Amino acid sequence: MIVALAGGVGGARLAVGLAQVLAPKALAIVVNTGDDFEHLGLTICPDIDTVVYTLAGVHNPASGWGRGEETWSFMHALRGLGGEAWFQLGDRDLAMHVLRTAALRRGVPLSELTRALSRRLGVRHAVIPMSDTPVRTRVKTAGGELAFQDYFVRLRCRPRVRGFRFAGAARARVPPPLYRLITGDAVKAIVVCPSNPYVSVAPMLHVPALRGWLRARRIPVVAVSPIVGGAAIKGPAAKIMRELGAERSAAGIARHYGPLVDGWVIDTVDAPLRGRIEALGHDVVVTDTLMPDRCASERLAREVVRFVYALARRGAR
Ligand code: FO1
Numbered sequence: 001m002i003v004a005l006a007g008g009v010g011g012a013r014l015a016v017g018l019a020q021v022l023a024p025k026a027l028a029i030v031v032n033t034g035d036d037f038e039h040l041g042l043t044i045c046p047d048i049d050t051v052v053y054t055l056a057g058v059h060n061p062a063s064g065w066g067r068g069e070e071t072w073s074f075m076h077a078l079r080g081l082g083g084e085a086w087f088q089l090g091d092r093d094l095a096m097h098v099l100r101t102a103a104l105r106r107g108v109p110l111s112e113l114t115r116a117l118s119r120r121l122g123v124r125h126a127v128i129p130m131s132d133t134p135v136r137t138r139v140k141t142a143g144g145e146l147a148f149q150d151y152f153v154r155l156r157c158r159p160r161v162r163g164f165r166f167a168g169a170a171r172a173r174v175p176p177p178l179y180r181l182i183t184g185d186a187v188k189a190i191v192v193c194p195s196n197p198y199v200s201v202a203p204m205l206h207v208p209a210l211r212g213w214l215r216a217r218r219i220p221v222v223a224v225s226p227i228v229g230g231a232a233i234k235g236p237a238a239k240i241m242r243e244l245g246a247e248r249s250a251a252g253i254a255r256h257y258g259p260l261v262d263g264w265v266i267d268t269v270d271a272p273l274r275g276r277i278e279a280l281g282h283d284v285v286v287t288d289t290l291m292p293d294r295c296a297s298e299r300l301a302r303e304v305v306r307f308v309y310a311l312a313r314r315g316a317r
Helices: 009-021 046-056 073-080 091-105 110-120 148-154 176-183 197-205 208-215 237-243 250-260 268-279 294-314
Strands: 002-006 027-031 037-039 042-044 126-129 136-141 144-147 161-167 189-192 221-224 263-267 283-287
Touching (some): 002 009, 009 046, 027 046, 046 110, 073 091, 091 110, 110 176, 126 176, 136 148, 136 197, 144 148, 161 197, 161 237, 176 208, 189 294, 197 208, 197 237, 197 250, 221 250, 221 294, 250 263, 250 268, 263 268, 263 294
Parallel strands (some): 027 126, 189 221, 221 263, 263 283
Antiparallel strands (some): 037 042, 136 144, 136 161
16 A cells, blocks of 8 residues: 655655556555635635545636636626635636535534545545644745645745744544554555645644654655746745745755655756765656646556565565
């Protein structure tokens, strides 16, 4: 069994490829919840929904978030009433937020309702939130601290980033299905999907049970670089790295994760960096890591799985 750690859009793309290659009993997808927030009285979990919608094939392929074939009557009426309209909630997407909020208010754990709602959309692979208790990414900027969605959507990533903190991470409790995977021996490898290391993967690595699992692991961890040719494919990763003074390259990402990762999958444009990444003690596979469609996602997923099992056979740790 493989556990994939997935954040936003980039993570979802590889997750859908892995789900095409691996059967439901062979893959579990752990999702970042640091982007979650309360908005208009609704609890919104963007990364969970991006992964679930993409696996279900009902996502919006243009934006990567929200649903496809969406209508916007709710947003139109909301604007007309003077409501906060900076965060776009499509009419079909809204159903997910309303049902989740109602279930959470009844005390249903986030992991349980994620399983039920993803099943309703036909998703057969396990999509597990990193925590059943709230974790919120806070963005430290020159002008003060911002909630993640305020930074990412309302302010369009303009503020200069000085750092992040993950409120609630220290007391985060991994959901029972994830705890069973961490304490059992079914999991043979972990794949870190090409998500933003600072805002999509970092929250997961701040959850004590997850961090402890990766640190003490006897199984290989393979990561796909989210930085290709020095620029982030989606989202603010390259801008954040510039502002934090991190090297904006696949080698910089490998240094950022350090010993938490055994093997790196980097894009062909970054082949010249292979030696530097191997010098850090990592195994490296160089391939086309762009995933413009499901076929590309599946092809990359096959290469990642092959790499993972090669490291597992060799006993990477
Ligand atoms: N991102 C935007 O840039 N603008 C939006 O209006 C927006 C709405 C939205 C609604 C539901 C949802 O699940 C995601 C949404 N996102 C939007 C994306 C979201 O901010 C990001 O996907 C994650 O937080 C980072 O990956």
